[in-house]
Amino acid sequence: QVQLQESGPGLVKPSETLSLTCTVSDGSISTHYWSWIRQPPGKGLEWIGYISYSGSANYNPSLWSRVTISMDTSNNQFSLKLTSVTTADTAVYYCARGKATPDYWGQGTLVIVSS
Amino acid sequence: DIQMTQSPSSLSASVGDRVTISCQASQDIGHSLNWHQHKPGEAPKLVIYGASNLETGVPSRFSGRRSGTHFTFTISSLQPEDIATYYCQQSDNLPPTFGGGTKVEIK
Numbered sequence: 171q172v173q174l175q176e177s178g179p180g181l182v183k184p185s186e187t188l189s190l191t192c193t194v195s196d197g198s199i200s201t202h203y204w205s206w207i208r209q210p211p212g213k214g215l216e217w218i219g220y221i222s223y224s225g226s227a228n229y230n231p232s233l234w235s236r237v238t239i240s241m242d243t244s245n246n247q248f249s250l251k252l253t254s255v256t257t258a259d260t261a262v263y264y265c266a267r268g269k270a271t272p273d274y275w276g277q278g279t280l281v282i283v284s285s
Numbered sequence: 286d287i288q289m290t291q292s293p294s295s296l297s298a299s300v301g302d303r304v305t306i307s308c309q310a311s312q313d314i315g316h317s318l319n320w321h322q323h324k325p326g327e328a329p330k331l332v333i334y335g336a337s338n339l340e341t342g343v344p345s346r347f348s349g350r351r352s353g354t355h356f357t358f359t360i361s362s363l364q365p366e367d368i369a370t371y372y373c374q375q376s377d378n379l380p381p382t383f384g385g386g387t388k389v390e391i392k
Contacts, residue, residue, distance in 0.1 A: 174328070215372060215383040230380040264329070270376035271319050273340070275328040 172196045174265050174276035182259075188252040191230045192222050192265030192276060199223070203269035206239060206250045208261040209278075216261075220269050221248055229271075255283045287311050287375050291384025292354045306387045308373035316351055317377035318375040323386075324369045331378045332371075333358065365391060 178190035186199040192204070219229035221239045229237045238251040252259060260283045266272035288311035298304050308318065316336040323329040331340045336351040346361045360367055368391060373384040 214385050215374075217381045217383075228379060232380075266329075270317075270379065270381045271331070271334055272321070272329075272374075273331045273334070275321075275330070277326075277328045 172198060172267060172274050174267065174274060176263060176265050176279040178279060178281070180280060180282060182255055182281060183285050184256055184283055185254055188250070188255050188259060188283070189279055190250045190265075190279065190281070191247050192249070194246045194248075197246050198267075199241065199248065200243050202267050204239075204241070204248045205266045206270060206274055207264045207266055207272065207275075210258070210261040211245075213261075218250065218252075218263075222269070227260055238255070246272045257283050259283050286380060286382075287314060287378050287382050288335040288372055289375055289382050289384040291373050291387060293387060294385060295388040295390065297390045298363050299392045300363055300365060302363045304363050304367075304389060305315075306371055306373075308356040308358070308384050310356070310375055312352040313354055313374045315378035317375055318349070318351065318356045319374045319376055320347075320349055321372045321374060322367075322369045323372065334376075360389075363389070363391070 173195035175193045182188045204218040221227045227239045238254045240246045264276040264278045265276045267274040290309040318336045320333040322332045323330045333349040337349045350357045370386045370388045
């Protein structure tokens, strides 16, 4: 069974860049789509975007100007960068397998935006 | 974006009870509706995809149904291990969007 694990700083300063990495356990990163999803405290789930096995990405229009998702096939990882963060970007960030139907998720990592 | 309205936001039921959760899409999404289970401290888990298809390994007490743009998720006999928050999610249009979640507790 595939496992996903998010990693990265738990605290980011306002206006800086949030960077997270998701490590995929079974080496299938080159054969699936991969997504990032987040959940601010007390709020709903928000899809951030996905990257395909060929490396093409698609982002939520609400975030597209600040988001980049990339892939590192040699390390079975994909990454999220979110620029110019504000306190509104404080959330649990999840990585998941799939484009529009996430069938495997990571446990999530809390990122707090604060000075 | 397609809006997903999920109800109730929480419910409390006894072990063995039948539990039903509703999800209303703001427009036609066909059968492109998934249900996810999220237990505290664990990774969310896909339970049902395509409105009514049980993900591999998921107990048969879970089921899903579509009626137009209205979807229901049912646990036929609630078990203690079913305590979780359940989310509906449409996969018809990008961006995928989620319902607000239903927290299921044992009475």
